[in-house]
Amino acid sequence: MTAPAMVPAITFDEFWNWGAAAEMLPEILTAFVKVTLLVTVVGTVIATIVGLLLAVLTQATPRLVSGPVRWVMDVVRMTPLIVQLMFASFLVPVSWNLMWVGTVVIGLHYATYMAESFIAGIASVDKGQWEASRALSLPQGRTWRAVVLPQALRATLPSLGNWAISMFKDTPYLFAITVLEMVTVAQQAGDRTFRYNEAFTIAGLVFLVASLVTAFAVRRLEKALVY
Template identity: 40%
Template sequence: MEWDWAFVWQIMPTLLQGLKITIIASVLGAIVAAIVGLVFAILRRSPVAVVSKTTGFVVEFIRGTPLLVQLYFIFYVLPDIGIRLPALVAGVIGLGLHYGTYAAEVYRSGIENVPRGQWEAAKAANLTTRQTWIHVILPQAIPPMIPALANYLIAMFKETPLLSAITVLELMNQAKSVANSSYRYIEPMTLVGIFFLVMSLISVVFLRWLEERFARRYN
């Protein structure tokens, strides 16, 4: 089957719409993962054993089960108990929770690398717990975390085709729809690969710039 440029331009608007959904899901999923990961990391440091151990179990359980299974559970099982979510919302929550557990380990590592003396200095300065985290600990812990968090962000972007399993009309789902209706697979699937490659490269460049910016700011 020969490459058909006319067909490419015909399907491009549909694929771009799918790409927009993919980017939205990735960005919102990353925000959820960043927040959830930080919450998990802080809770795992709780002096209350029940809180820390329960959080640890939840983190390991989510990390130990496939993302696809979690997406199916959120979108298809939760409605049985009265919780119905739009497909995109369910996808964002699934991505955010799944990668939030990985982000939690990155946060934990970064926080533990902050010298103990910094905690003691904050206590000696009569800073509250909130002030200690915001003004002392996180500014020192964040820069070393960025490369690892960036890798998980890119990995999340590449996992978005799984959202097609819960009817999200992201890039891969749109490409499959076009291919199945036209019986032409080479153009839509090739374009999907190109889109993912380009977006991944742009993400790498942006995150490297962000890493350098944080390094200059806090060093």
């Protein structure tokens, strides 16, 4: 009876090579700054502005307007982001920059989620605030700008921060429209060197650090607005 063959142990050098990691790091960080971070920041601005507009339209307009707006929001939320990205890339002219097309699509996609957060924040405003505004004969526009929305924004800030982080983590879907964001660049670096552990570990750590920094900033901003 022969003894079972010994499986050789995997050494640390086989799992991780510092030289390969150092070689990949600048390329991955460049993709992070030029694409992933830029798309996230611009997409968050789009999502916040459009989301706030959608929330106000659903709460302050007649059902003839709010009903279709609600329907569009549901359609956008219930279809995958990657499908929306590909559909948009087929619709736009070939000369358009697909990174910016993807940024707008991601921003509009997350605008529907942020709109729900804004709607919840608007609903959290005490009814006495509305009654006081009517008692003071404030115009509806000023009531929204000066009374309702400032309180709603404070209430929804943590949720908006979470959506921004989710958007950041969804930027790898841009690979579907040939945009070279950070994860795709990491994969290409791994293809060249056959060192995928280093490539995807670096990309994952960048995601982790950026998400933690964003969460910390949102918490600080939340405390500043409350106090």
